[in-house]
Amino acid sequence: MSKIVITESDLAEQVQCAYCGAEIGFDEPVTACNECSVPYHADCWNANGHCAIYGCSGGGAGLATGTGYIPQTAGSVRNTVGKVIKTIWDIVVTIVVVIWYIFLFCIVASAVYNAIFNG
Ligand SMILES: [Zn+2]
Numbered sequence: 001m002s003k004i005v006i007t008e009s010d011l012a013e014q015v016q017c018a019y020c021g022a023e024i025g026f027d028e029p030v031t032a033c034n035e036c037s038v039p040y041h042a043d044c045w046n047a048n049g050h051c052a053i054y055g056c057s058g059g060g061a062g063l064a065t066g067t068g069y070i071p072q073t074a075g076s077v078r079n080t081v082g083k084v085i086k087t088i089w090d091i092v093v094t095i096v097v098v099i100w101y102i103f104l105f106c107i108v109a110s111a112v113y114n115a116i117f118n119g
């Protein structure tokens with residue numbers, strides 16, 4: 001049972017399932033042909049039962065079980081980037097809200113000032 005390593009560069013190139021043609025996401029279970037190493041969704045491999053590449057003799061029942069995985073690093077890198085973006089966004093939203101409250105305070109304060117001293 002060999003493990004399949006999907007690297008960051010693979011993700012950038014969008015790894016496609018050789019059976020259904022759809023992209024294999026970074027968090028989806030994958031497997032690969034034991035002959036030609038073409039990647040598949042684990043479900044697609046199980047559904048087809050053998051390699052979909054013409055002329056390849058790869059296949060076998062139960063081959064996909066536990067053979068494919070996406071390294072946690074690939075997902076965690078994206079999660080970290082997402083968290084950083086969310087943190088920056090939260091800070092921006094907080095600053096905008098604080099500025100808005102200061103603005104409102106100035107309007108109210110000037111209205112009160114005018115009412116007291118000019119009214
Ligand atoms: Zn597929």
Ligand SMILES: [Zn+2]
Nearest residue numbers: 033036051056
């Ligand atoms: Zn194959």
